[in-house]
Amino acid sequence: MTTGAPGPTAPAGRRTVHLAAHFPGVNSTTVWADPRAESQIAFSSFERLARTAERGLFDFFFLAEGLRLREHKGRIHDLDVVGRPESLTVLNALAAVTDRLGLAATVNATFNEPFELARRLATLDRLSEGRAAWNVVTSSDAFTGENFRRGGYLDRADRYTRAAEFVATARELWDSWTPATPASPYGVPRPFAHTGRHFEIEGEFTVPRSPQGHPVVIQAGDSEEGREFAAATADVVFSRHSTLEAGRAFYADTKARLARHGRRPADLKIMPGATYVLGDTDAEAQEHAAEIRRQQVSPQNALLALERVWGRDLSAYDPEGPLPDIDPDPAAVIAQGRVTDGDPLAVAARWRALSEAKGLSIRGTVIETTARQTFVGSPRTVAEALDTFVQREAADGFILIPHLTPGGLDDFVDRVVPLLQERGVFRTEYAGTTLRSHLGLPDPVRKG
Numbered sequence: 001m002t003t004g005a006p007g008p009t010a011p012a013g014r015r016t017v018h019l020a021a022h023f024p025g026v027n028s029t030t031v032w033a034d035p036r037a038e039s040q041i042a043f044s045s046f047e048r049l050a051r052t053a054e055r056g057l058f059d060f061f062f063l064a065e066g067l068r069l070r071e072h073k074g075r076i077h078d079l080d081v082v083g084r085p086e087s088l089t090v091l092n093a094l095a096a097v098t099d100r101l102g103l104a105a106t107v108n109a110t111f112n113e114p115f116e117l118a119r120r121l122a123t124l125d126r127l128s129e130g131r132a133a134w135n136v137v138t139s140s141d142a143f144t145g146e147n148f149r150r151g152g153y154l155d156r157a158d159r160y161t162r163a164a165e166f167v168a169t170a171r172e173l174w175d176s177w178t179p180a181t182p183a184s185p186y187g188v189p190r191p192f193a194h195t196g197r198h199f200e201i202e203g204e205f206t207v208p209r210s211p212q213g214h215p216v217v218i219q220a221g222d223s224e225e226g227r228e229f230a231a232a233t234a235d236v237v238f239s240r241h242s243t244l245e246a247g248r249a250f251y252a253d254t255k256a257r258l259a260r261h262g263r264r265p266a267d268l269k270i271m272p273g274a275t276y277v278l279g280d281t282d283a284e285a286q287e288h289a290a291e292i293r294r295q296q297v298s299p300q301n302a303l304l305a306l307e308r309v310w311g312r313d314l315s316a317y318d319p320e321g322p323l324p325d326i327d328p329d330p331a332a333v334i335a336q337g338r339v340t341d342g343d344p345l346a347v348a349a350r351w352r353a354l355s356e357a358k359g360l361s362i363r364g365t366v367i368e369t370t371a372r373q374t375f376v377g378s379p380r381t382v383a384e385a386l387d388t389f390v391q392r393e394a395a396d397g398f399i400l401i402p403h404l405t406p407g408g409l410d411d412f413v414d415r416v417v418p419l420l421q422e423r424g425v426f427r428t429e430y431a432g433t434t435l436r437s438h439l440g441l442p443d444p445v446r447k448g
């Protein structure tokens, strides 16, 4: 059974903007030096951001996942990692203090087992009465795998075949209960049996279907395999492509893949991660953004970023001085647990060219190359830009990553959301109770 509530509707011919809130913490997005920054672990922080997102009528609250503390030069990387509680536990607690907000957990498909994870996700979906989502990630590194069974991870080629079978199996389990009837309001469990390349399991599933059928599936990988997996399986894509042109290219590519899987463009929502900085005027916002960038890339962080590319200890260099004239060591592994920027020699060449062209120091170069502010301007400028991205099919909406933990959404909700509402492209109240209804997604088709 699902609520079947309609998604939000925009004025004729205009597309609706979807918004979600990313709880910031790791990475240099969060400005820890700001006196308003609070704990990344205390429940009060999660609650504050989630309540703000719900006040702003957002579709969902999103938690990323890191299964191993990052290391730099063999030591815990303490500049951006201060611990990370397990997402489903946090979201179950948030289900009790929110009513409508979707609750999305990033959980790895490589290091879990379908029965157990399907049960935990279904539990969140029931406790929240149909608001759960699962961001399926596959984690690419053996470093993370060392924390898990069999001492390892999977080859690249196998990660998505396992993830696809994992999601299909979870859906078989979620579908294994009969629909609710007045006589049995939760339905009844039917035996399931799954035999595939990665899993062979049978039994009866323990948790009945939720009001949205089953959890929304999000996907966040970017490779060819990742995109195909999303087109075949996901309800939402969390993408990195947050500029207008890159967004439009990714959007067109991903939506074009859907037909091959018998799906319509509206069946998959594309939501890039996006940051923003507001000011009373555009000029003030630009100034503010430059200051935030300097706080995000502290002198120590600039050297760490440099060392990650060069693969060498560069602690003797002055972050305000020029880039080193030695070349990177492409074979060295100095940082563990991070996504790399590609071939170090090519990255170093790009950084050198930029630094020479603009006369930038090490820190200035890192600031320029790792820029994280997607939308900068007055509330009106930002609202217009978000709307333009959606109308021009660079996105269906955004997963907003504020730079303050946990108060970073306040200004957006107070100042930008009303302008989006004025433009008629954002809801003024939740139309339904489930995450699927907020996203305007079709009810899941029950198999079996």
Ligand SMILES: Cc1cc2nc3c(=O)[nH]c(=O)nc-3n(C[C@H](O)[C@H](O)[C@H](O)COP(=O)(O)O)c2cc1C
Residues within 6 Å of the ligand: 063, 064, 065, 066, 067, 106, 108, 136, 137, 138, 139, 140, 219, 220, 221, 222, 223, 224, 225, 226, 227, 238, 239, 240, 273
């Ligand atoms: C925007 C974005 C966010 C991601 N967030 C996470 C995360 O929180 N935890 C994680 O383990 N992997 C995360 N990933 C990694 C991917 O899910 C995926 O495992 C990785 O990108 C390798 O897959 P690919 O080869 O398809 O890109 C993220 C990827 C993207 C693009």
